[in-house]
Amino acid sequence: xxxxxYVDNNATTAVAPEVTEAILPYFTEHWGNPSSMHNFGGSVxxxxxxxxxxxxxxxxxxxxxxxxFTSCGxxxxxxxxxxxVDAMGGHPHLITTRVEHAAVLGPCHYLExxxxxxxxxxxxxxxxxxxxxxxxxxxxxxxxxxxxxxANNETGVIFPIPEIGSIVKEGGGIFHTDAVQxxxxxxxxxxDIPIDALSISGHKLHAPKGIGAxxxxxxxKITPHIMGGHQERGRRAGTxxxxxxxxxxxxxxxxxxxxxxxxxxxxxxxDRLEAGIMASCxxxxxxxDRNNRLPNTTNISFEYVEGEAILLMLDDVGICASxxxxxxSGSLEPSHVLRAMDVPRSCLHGSIRFSLSRYNTDEDVDxxxxxxxxxxxxxxxxxxFAND
Amino acid sequence: MxxxxxxxxxxxxxxxxxGAVENPDGDGLAGSLACGDALRLTFKxxxxxxxxxxxxxxxxxxxxxxxxxxxxEMLIGKTVEEAEEITNKEIIEYLGDLPKQKVHCSVMxxxxxxxxxxxxxTGKTLDKKIDGEVICHCFGATDKEIExxxxxxxxxxxxxxxxxxxxxxxxxxxxxxxxxxxNRVIGEEQAKEEKPKLTQLQKIKLIEETIDxxxxxxxxxxxxDLELHDVDGNQVYVKFVGACVSCPVSSVTLKDVxxxxxxxxxSDDIVVExx
Numbered sequence: 001x002x003x004x005x006y007v008d009n010n011a012t013t014a015v016a017p018e019v020t021e022a023i024l025p026y027f028t029e030h031w032g033n034p035s036s037m038h039n040f041g042g043s044v045x046x047x048x049x050x051x052x053x054x055x056x057x058x059x060x061x062x063x064x065x066x067x068x069f070t071s072c073g074x075x076x077x078x079x080x081x082x083x084x085v086d087a088m089g090g091h092p093h094l095i096t097t098r099v100e101h102a103a104v105l106g107p108c109h110y111l112e113x114x115x116x117x118x119x120x121x122x123x124x125x126x127x128x129x130x131x132x133x134x135x136x137x138x139x140x141x142x143x144x145x146x147x148x149x150x151a152n153n154e155t156g157v158i159f160p161i162p163e164i165g166s167i168v169k170e171g172g173g174i175f176h177t178d179a180v181q182x183x184x185x186x187x188x189x190x191x192d193i194p195i196d197a198l199s200i201s202g203h204k205l206h207a208p209k210g211i212g213a214x215x216x217x218x219x220x221k222i223t224p225h226i227m228g229g230h231q232e233r234g235r236r237a238g239t240x241x242x243x244x245x246x247x248x249x250x251x252x253x254x255x256x257x258x259x260x261x262x263x264x265x266x267x268x269x270x271d272r273l274e275a276g277i278m279a280s281c282x283x284x285x286x287x288x289d290r291n292n293r294l295p296n297t298t299n300i301s302f303e304y305v306e307g308e309a310i311l312l313m314l315d316d317v318g319i320c321a322s323x324x325x326x327x328x329s330g331s332l333e334p335s336h337v338l339r340a341m342d343v344p345r346s347c348l349h350g351s352i353r354f355s356l357s358r359y360n361t362d363e364d365v366d367x368x369x370x371x372x373x374x375x376x377x378x379x380x381x382x383x384x385f386a387n388d
Numbered sequence: 389m390x391x392x393x394x395x396x397x398x399x400x401x402x403x404x405x406x407g408a409v410e411n412p413d414g415d416g417l418a419g420s421l422a423c424g425d426a427l428r429l430t431f432k433x434x435x436x437x438x439x440x441x442x443x444x445x446x447x448x449x450x451x452x453x454x455x456x457x458x459x460x461e462m463l464i465g466k467t468v469e470e471a472e473e474i475t476n477k478e479i480i481e482y483l484g485d486l487p488k489q490k491v492h493c494s495v496m497x498x499x500x501x502x503x504x505x506x507x508x509x510t511g512k513t514l515d516k517k518i519d520g521e522v523i524c525h526c527f528g529a530t531d532k533e534i535e536x537x538x539x540x541x542x543x544x545x546x547x548x549x550x551x552x553x554x555x556x557x558x559x560x561x562x563x564x565x566x567x568x569x570x571n572r573v574i575g576e577e578q579a580k581e582e583k584p585k586l587t588q589l590q591k592i593k594l595i596e597e598t599i600d601x602x603x604x605x606x607x608x609x610x611x612x613d614l615e616l617h618d619v620d621g622n623q624v625y626v627k628f629v630g631a632c633v634s635c636p637v638s639s640v641t642l643k644d645v646x647x648x649x650x651x652x653x654x655s656d657d658i659v660v661e662x663x
Contacts, residue, residue, distance in 0.1 A: 306424065308390075308449035312400070325424070325449070333526070333558050334424060349424040382406055382453060384428035384445035385421060 004318035005364045007273075009204075010153050010181060010297060010355035011322055015247070016206035022250035023208070026243035034240055035231065044242055051249025055213050058252035059179070059198060060189030068214045068232045069245050073180040073201030074103035076214035077147070079236070080176040080197040081107045083222035084145045085116070088174065095138050095146040095168070097121045097129060098340035099154075104147050104178055105336075117142075126289035127157035127341050135167050144173030150198075151182035154324055154337040154353055155288030156297030158182065165194035174220065180204055180212075184255035185263060185294055196220040202244065206357070207251035211244035262358040267295035269356050269365050274298045276369040281376045285347050287338055296356040299324070301338075301347035305379040310352055313375040319368055324351040346385070392450060393484030399454035404461055405443045414468075416503025416514060418496045423527060423554070425452045425493065429500040431463060431471075431508075439463045439471060444500075451483075451490040458482045459497040472505055474498070476552075477541070488551045495537070495553055523565050526558025534566055538573045546570065586654070592619050594654055599626075602649040607632060607641070614646070617663055624650060624660045638662065 006014070026047070032038075034045035049064070056064040070076045081104065085092055096108050098120050112118040119137050123129055129148075138144055146168045151158045161177050168175040176197040182188060184205030190198055197220060202211035216222050222235070229237030255262075278284055283303035302310065307325025314321055324335025333339070334348045343351070354368070392400070408415075412430035419426035425448030434440035442463040444456040458479055463471050476494035480486050486494060503514040520532030537543065537553050546566045550557040556566045586594065596616055607613050612632030617625040626646060632638050639662070647660040 304421070304447055306448050306452070309400070309453060312450050316401070345422045349421075382403060382445060383447040384417065384426055385447055 005367045006320045007354045007356060007360065007364065007368065008320045008322050009357040009360075010156075010353065012203045012209065013206045013357050014359055015203075015208050016251060016254055018254055019207055019247045019250045023243045023247040026246050030242075034242060048240055048242060048245050051245045054249040054252045054256075055200070056215075058256050059183060059200065059215055060187075060191050061215055062191040063218055065233060066215050066218055068216060068235050069240060069248070070212040070214055070236060071210055071241070072212040073101075073178070073199050073204070074212075076199030076201070076212045077101070077103040077176075077178055078107050079214055079225050080199060080216075080222060081145065081147050082111070083225060084174045084176065084197065084220075085111060086223035087221035088143055088145060090143060091116055092173075093140050093142040093144045094118045095121065095144055095148070095173075097123060097148055097159075099123055099127065099152055099337045100147070100149050101153060101178055101180070104149065108147065121148075123340050125342050126292075127152060127155050127287070127337070128289055128292065129159055129164070131160065131163055131167070134164055138168055138173065139171045144168065144171055145176070146173055147176040147178065149178040149181075150188070151179070151185075151294050152288070152337060153181050154335060155299045155341075156181070156294035156355075157288045158186075158292050158294065161195065162193045169194040181294060181297075184252065184259070185266075185296060187259060190215055190217070197222065202248040202251060205251050205255050207248040208244055211241060211248045213248065258358065263295045265358060266356045266360070269360055269362065270296055270298055270354070272362075273354060273356075273365045273368060274300070276365070277372060280369065280373040283380075284376075285343075287341065287343055287347075287351060297353065298355075299338075299351055299353045301343060302350040302352070302376050303346045304383045304385040305350045305376060307350050307352060309379050310350065310375055313379070314352075314371065317371045319371060322353040322355070324353065325349050390451070390487050390490070392454075392487070395458075395482075395484045396451055396454040396486065399457040399483065400450040403444075403453055403457040405441075405457065405464075406445070407443045408445060409441050409443045414504035414508030416500045416505070416507055418499035418503055419448070421447065425449065425496060427452065427456050427496050427500040429456070429459070429497075429504045431504060433468070438465055438467050448493065448496075449490075451486055452493040452496060454483055455479050455486070455493040455497045456500075459501065463501075468505055468508060471501065474501060475540075488548075491551045492554050523569070524555035524558065524562045527554040529553055529555035531565075531569060534569050535573055538570050539577070543570060544574065588619070591654060592616075595619060595624060595650060598650055598653040599646075602653070603646050606645055610635075612638075612641075622655060622657045622659060624658060625663050626660060627663050
C-alpha cells in the first residue's frame with residue numbers, strides 16, 4: 001500500500017525504530033514469565049519494572065507502582081470509570097463532557113442505563129469548557145466520579161485539567177482524565193495536579209497497538225476488572241505483555257527526551273500546513289480553539305463538500321488523514337465533537353483532521369498543499385450548493 | 389474503509405454528466421446540507437420525447453456521487469414513463485453493489501428523479517411536504533415515509549430501515565417506533581399472502597383434489613382408502629374404506645394425515661370426522 005504522506009497520527013503512529021529494537025529481544029531471548037522464581041523470569045521482571053519507571057517519569061507520577069499496564073487506552077478508561085464507581089459504592093454522580101472519546105462515553109452511558117445519574121458538560125463553539133459550569137454541575141452534594149479528557153483527539157483542544165481536578169477534588173470526588181492524546185506531546189506532571197487516575201495509550205506515542213497504561217494515585221480505590229492473579233499488584237490480573245510493556249517504556253523514554261524538539265517541529269509544520277490550506281482553499285474553517293491546542297493537530301472544515309469524498313481522493317494520491325464526516329464512519333451522524341461545538345451545518349460533513357508526528361517533513365506539508373486544493377475545487381464543482 | 393465495487397470507484401473518480409442542463413425540462417433536488425448529502429438532477433427531452441441529456445450535482449460521499457452519476461447514465465435514452473420505473477435497487481445493481489450502510493445514497497437518486505419528473509409534469513418544484521408524523525427527528529423521516537420504504541424494499545429490521553433512508557441512524561430514540569411500523573407492515577403483508585377466500589364449491593373441489601393427490605397415495609400403500617362424504621362449512625366428513633375400516637390406528641391417520649393435509653391446503657380451521 002502506498003502511504004507517502006501519513007498525517008493521521010492521532011489515529012495511530014508509526015512504531016519508532018528504537019522501540020522495535022527494544023522489543024525484539026523480548027520475543028527471541030527474554031521470553032520468560034516475570035512471575036517465575038528463576039532468574040530467567042526474574043530478569044524479565046526487572047525489564048517490566050524499568051518500563052514502569054519510564055512511564056511514570058513521562059507523566060510525572062511520584063511512584064512507579066502507581067502505573068498499571070493495560071491492553072490499550074480504552075481499557076484504561078473503562079477500568080478507571082467502572083472501577084472507581086464500583087469501589088466508591090452507593091450511587092455516585094457521574095460527570096463527563098460531550099466531546100469525550102467513545103471509550104469514556106461508552107461506560108458512562110452504560111452506567112447511566114443502570115440507573116446512575118450522569119451529567120454531560122457542554123463545550124463552547126471553540127471546544128472549551130466553562131469552569132464555572134464545571135463547578136456548578138459537579139457540586140451536587142453527592143459523591144462524584146468525573147472523567148474529563150485532557151486533549152481532544154479530533155480538534156486537539158486542551159481542557160484546563162489542573163483547575164478541573166481541583167474543582168472535582170473540592171467536592172470530594174474521584175477525578176479521571178483520558179490523557180491518551182496529550183501524553184508524549186506536552187509535559188504533564190500528575191504528582192502536582194489533583195488527578196486520581198489517568199489513561200495513556202502506547203500506539204499514540206510510537207509504541208505498538210495493544211498496550212496502554214492507567215495511572216492510579218496511591219490511596220485511590222479502583223476495583224480491578226480482571227481478577228485472579230497477583231500481577232500489577234492484584235489490580236489487573238493476567239501475565240504481562242512483556243515485549244509491548246518494554247516497548248511502551250522505550251517510547252515514553254524517547255518522548256521525554258525529544259518532547260520539546262518534537263513539539264516545536266510539529267507545531268511549525270502544522271502552522272504552515274494550516275496557513276497554506278486557509279490561503280489556497282476558499283470556504284475553509286478551522287475547528288477548535290487555535291490558541292489552546294495540541295501542537296500537532298488541525299481540524300479544518302471545507303464548506304459544501306463531504307469528508308469521505310475528500311479522504312478517498314487524498315488517499316488516491318497517497319495522503320492519509322481522517323474525517324469527522326458521518327459517511328466515513330458507518331454511523332450516520334457526523335462527529336459528536338463538532339456537533340457539540342455547534343459547527344455550522346454547511347461545515348459539519350466536510351471536516352478533515354490532519355495530525356502530525358516527529359516523522360513528518362516539510363515535503364509532506366508541501367505535498368498536501370499541492371494536492372488538497374485541487375481536490376476541494378474538484379468536489380466543489382460537483383456540489384449543488386457551492387455557487388449559492 | 390468501505391469496500392466499493394470497481395464501478396462505484398469509477399463513477400466516483402470519473403463522474404459522468406456533471407453539472408446542470410441548460411433550460412431543463414425537469415429539475416429536482418433531494419437531500420439537504422444538514423443531512424450530509426444532496427443531489428440536484430436536471431434533464432432535457434429530445435424531439436423523440438426521450439431524455440437526451442441528464443446532469444447531476446451532488447454534495448456527498450463517494451457512493452452518493454457514484455449513484456448520481458450512474459443514474460444520469462441510466463436515464464439517457466429513456467422516455468419519462470420509462471425513467472419513472474427506475475428503482476433505487478436498479479441503481480445499486482447498475483453499480484455492482486453498495487455497502488448496506490450506503491443504500492440511502494441510491495434512495496436519494498430515486499427521490500431526485502421523482503422530484504425532477506414532478507417538475508417536468510407540473511412546472512412546479514416538488515416541495516417535500518411533511519407527509520405524516522415525523523418519527524426520526526434527526527433525519528426528518530415521517531411514519532409514512534418509513535412505511536413506504538419498508539413495504540417497497542421488504543425491510544424487516546430497524547437497521548435495514550436506517551440503511552435505506554437513514555431514519556433511526558442518529559440518536560436512535562425512534563428505533564422502537566420504527567420497529568412498530570415494521571411489525572405492522574409485516575403483519576399486513578402476511579395477511580395479504582394468506583389463503584384466498586373460497587366459495588363452498590371451490591372449497592369442495594380443492595378438498596377432493598387434496599385427498600386425491602396428498603392423502604389417497606398414503607392410505608393406498610397400506611391397502612386402505614377413503615371417500616369424501618360431505619362438507620359442511622369447515623367440517624369435513626369422510627368415510628374410510630378398505631384396510632382402513634378395520635385399522636386400529638385409523639383415528640390417528642384421520643387427524644395426522646387427512647386433517648393435516650387439508651388444513652395445509654385449505655384452511656387452518658378444517659375439522660375432519662369419520663362417519
